[in-house]
Amino acid sequence: MKVLEVGAGCLRNSRYLEKEFRKRGWTSKIEVADISQGYAAFESDYKKFSGKVYKDSFPKIGYDIVFSTFVVESICPRRNRHYLLSCIYRALKPGGKFLVSFRGPAIVKKAKTRTRCHEGEGFWTAGKTYLRSYNIQEAKALLRRAGFKDKNIKPMRKYRTPEPEYVDIIACK
Ligand SMILES: C[S@@+](CC[C@H](N)C(=O)[O-])C[C@H]1O[C@@H](n2cnc3c(N)ncnc32)[C@H](O)[C@@H]1O
DSSP, X not given: OEEEEESOTTOXXXXXXXXXXXXXXXXXXXXEEESOHHHHHXXXXXXXXXXXXXXXXXXXXXXXXXXXXXXXXXXXXXXXXXXXXXXXXXXXXXXXXXXXXXXOHHHHTTSOEEEEOGGGOOEEETTSOEEOOOOHHHXXXXXXXXXXXXXXXXXXXXXXXXXXXXXXXXEEO
16 A cells, blocks of 8 residues: 655654554555755655655555645645645545645634635644634535545544644545
8 A cells, every 4th residue: 555645844744654554564655745955954754654755746646545734724825725736635545645734724713824825725824834723514525626626625524623633534435
């Protein structure tokens, strides 16, 4: 099974997943990708995970699973977000799964915000990173735009509110 984490940052997800795979005796291969040269430079584990730092070329191999947590909603402008998601869709094998977590409205409301970003959405935070929230419907619409069919996009849990703190979705190609 081929697995790719997009926007792996300090590798907390991939490290955890690797441990869990090992416990179960699975031989799945996890790769990681990020656009930040900084992480790859100080994380020696990027080598272990065949880490890629990409600017113009996204990994194209057919993956069984791609996952990404708290990355998409930190990308500005909107067209770059759409582009990343279409690359992810293309990189999946038919039947492959994309697991994605977004910060939801309830958590973003708590963030210290400064200026409104261009294109009328999102904010620059005090830490000078961009942030916007996705509610469940917005997240689904974003994934449909990338190519996923509506019937193949499922929230990972039952939400009591349409505007939760975090939105976790699994989309199947
Ligand atoms: C908030 S961090 C989340 C890191 C990690 N996913 C986690 O949950 O701990 C966002 C990460 O996304 C990366 N990133 C931002 N834009 C990206 C893009 N277009 N493609 C891949 N990674 C991106 C950043 O460099 C950063 O490492």
